[in-house]
Amino acid sequence: MTDKEKKIPYKIYLSENEMPTQYYNVRADMKKKPAPLLNPGTLKPMTAEELGHVFCDELVQQELNETDPYIDIPEEIRNFYKMYRPSPLVRAYCLEEKLQTPAKIYYKFEGNNTSGSHKLNSAIAQAYYAKKQGLKGVTTETGAGQWGTALSMACSYFGLDCKVFMVKVSYEQKPFRREVMRTYGASVTPSPSMETEVGKKINAEFPGTTGSLGCAISEAVEVATSTEGYRYVLGSVLSQVLLHQSVIGLETKIALDKYDIRPDIIIGCAGGGSNLGGLISPFAGEMLRGEADYRIIAVEPKSCPSLTRGKYVYDFCDTGEVCPLAKMYTLGSQFIPSPNHAGGLRFHGMSSIVSELYDQGYIEARAYEQTEVFAAAEEFARCEGILPAPESSHAIKGAMDEALKCKETGEEKTIVFGLTGTGYFDLTAYQQFNDGTMTDSIPTDEDIAASLAKVPQFPGNETK
Numbered sequence: 001m002t003d004k005e006k007k008i009p010y011k012i013y014l015s016e017n018e019m020p021t022q023y024y025n026v027r028a029d030m031k032k033k034p035a036p037l038l039n040p041g042t043l044k045p046m047t048a049e050e051l052g053h054v055f056c057d058e059l060v061q062q063e064l065n066e067t068d069p070y071i072d073i074p075e076e077i078r079n080f081y082k083m084y085r086p087s088p089l090v091r092a093y094c095l096e097e098k099l100q101t102p103a104k105i106y107y108k109f110e111g112n113n114t115s116g117s118h119k120l121n122s123a124i125a126q127a128y129y130a131k132k133q134g135l136k137g138v139t140t141e142t143g144a145g146q147w148g149t150a151l152s153m154a155c156s157y158f159g160l161d162c163k164v165f166m167v168k169v170s171y172e173q174k175p176f177r178r179e180v181m182r183t184y185g186a187s188v189t190p191s192p193s194m195e196t197e198v199g200k201k202i203n204a205e206f207p208g209t210t211g212s213l214g215c216a217i218s219e220a221v222e223v224a225t226s227t228e229g230y231r232y233v234l235g236s237v238l239s240q241v242l243l244h245q246s247v248i249g250l251e252t253k254i255a256l257d258k259y260d261i262r263p264d265i266i267i268g269c270a271g272g273g274s275n276l277g278g279l280i281s282p283f284a285g286e287m288l289r290g291e292a293d294y295r296i297i298a299v300e301p302k303s304c305p306s307l308t309r310g311k312y313v314y315d316f317c318d319t320g321e322v323c324p325l326a327k328m329y330t331l332g333s334q335f336i337p338s339p340n341h342a343g344g345l346r347f348h349g350m351s352s353i354v355s356e357l358y359d360q361g362y363i364e365a366r367a368y369e370q371t372e373v374f375a376a377a378e379e380f381a382r383c384e385g386i387l388p389a390p391e392s393s394h395a396i397k398g399a400m401d402e403a404l405k406c407k408e409t410g411e412e413k414t415i416v417f418g419l420t421g422t423g424y425f426d427l428t429a430y431q432q433f434n435d436g437t438m439t440d441s442i443p444t445d446e447d448i449a450a451s452l453a454k455v456p457q458f459p460g461n462e463t464k
C-alpha cells in the first residue's frame with residue numbers, strides 16, 4: 001500500500017490534548033553524562049548557588065538535573081504553547097516528487113509564530129520561571145535577532161522587563177527584528193555598548209568594532225548580575241534550553257507513531273544545538289536505552305564548523321570570558337566566524353549534550369557552504385511553498401542529499417528533518433544569492449589552530 005493510499009496527510013496536526021505535558025530530559029538516559037559546567041576560577045563544577053547569581057533558580061535546577069527523565073511543563077507554559085503549537089509535521093510530497101526520490105521526507109515546521117523560529121519554545125519557559133521567582137526582568141544577547149524577538153514576546157506575555165544586547169552590526173543592518181523586539185516592549189542596546197564595564201573595555205581595545213555574540217553575552221551577564229531583580233537568560237547551548245526544545249521531538253514522535261512511521265534518518269541544523277537536541281531527544285533516548293536505532297545527522301555551516309573541525313574541550317561560552325566553562329566541541333571562544341547569513345549558526349561552540357552524544361557516536365555531522373545551502377533553500381521554497389530561514393536550510397540541504405542518495409540506491413528511507421524557521425527577515429541574503437554575489441568563506445586550519453590556542457589550558461584540557 002502506498003502512503004497516499006494509507007492516507008498519510010500532507011500535514012499531520014496533533015490536537016491540543018495530544019500535546020506533551022512533560023519535557024523529556026535525555027541526560028537521564030545517558031550512561032556517560034555530559035561534563036558539568038566549571039567555575040573558570042577554581043575549575044570545580046559550578047554549584048547551584050553560583051549559577052543562581054546568573055540564572056533563575058528553577059532553571060538552575062533544570063540545568064543541573066541529569067536524573068529525572070520527565071519534567072512537568074507548567075500549565076501556564078502549555079497555555080502559551082497553544083497559541084502556536086502543536087506545530088505541523090509535514091510530509092514533503094512536493095519535494096519528493098521534484099527530486100524523483102523513493103525516500104519519504106517529513107519536516108517539523110517551527111516557523112509558524114511571529115518570532116519565526118523554534119526559539120519561542122524555550123523563551124516562554126524561561127520567562128515563566130523568572131516571573132514565578134518574582135524577578136523584575138531578564139537580560140540577554142541576540143545576534144541576528146531571532147532569540148531576542150522570541151524573548152521579547154515571552155516577556156511581554158508575563159509582564160517582565162526585557163533588556164537585549166544586540167550585536168552592533170545586526171542592530172544597524174537588520175532593523176526589522178530590532179523593531180519587532182521594541183514593539184513587544186523590549187529595550188534593545190547595540191553591543192558593545194558604553195553601559196557596561198566589559199563593553200567599555202572591548203570598545204577601548206577594539207575601537208569601531210561591530211561586536212560579536214560572545215561580547216553581547218558578556219554585557220548581558222554583567223547587567224543581570226549587577227542589577228537587583230534581574231537574571232540572565234540564554235537561547236541555546238544550555239541543557240535547560242534543550243530540555244524545553246524537547247517539545248519539538250516529542251510532538252514529532254507522537255505524530256509519527258499515529259501513522260506507524262519509523263524514521264531512518266533524523267536531520268537538524270546545529271548552531272548551539274538546541275533545535276537539533278530538542279528534535280532528537282526522544283529518539284536518542286530510544287537509542288540510549290537500546291530500543292531503536294536511527295541515523296542522526298547534525299548540519300553546520302563550513303564557515304563555523306564546530307563539530308566537524310573543532311576540539312572537544314572545556315571552553316568559555318563568551319568572548320568576554322565571564323561565563324562558566326563548558327565542555328563542548330569548540331573552535332575557541334576567540335574564533336570570529338567569517339560573515340555567513342545563517343546568523344543563528346555562528347556560534348563557536350556546541351551544546352554539551354549534543355557534543356557528548358556526538359563524541360559517543362550517536363550523532364554524525366557534516367558541513368555545507370552557504371551557496372549550496374541557499375540553492376537548496378530556493379529549490380525547497382519553489383516546491384514546498386515555505387520561504388526557509390538560512391539556518392534551517394542547512395537541514396534542508398542535508399535531507400535533500402540523503403533523498404538523492406536514495407534515488408541512486410532505490411532505497412525508500414524515511415527522513416525527518418527540523419525546519420526551524422522562516423526567512424522573511426533574511427531577504428538581503430536571498431538578494432545576494434539571486435544576484436550571484438554570495439560568497440563562501442571557510443576558515444583555514446591555521447585560523448582554527450590560532451583560536452584553539454587561546455582556549456584555557458589546564459591538565460586534561462590541552463588543545464595541542
Ligand SMILES: *Cc1c(COP(=O)(O)O)cnc(C)c1O
Pocket residue numbers: 116117118119146147235236237269270271272273274275276344345389391392420421422
Ligand atoms: C537560532 C536558530 C537556529 C540555531 O540554533 P540552535 O540552538 O542550534 O537550534 C536554527 N534555526 C533558526 C531559525 C534559528 O533562529
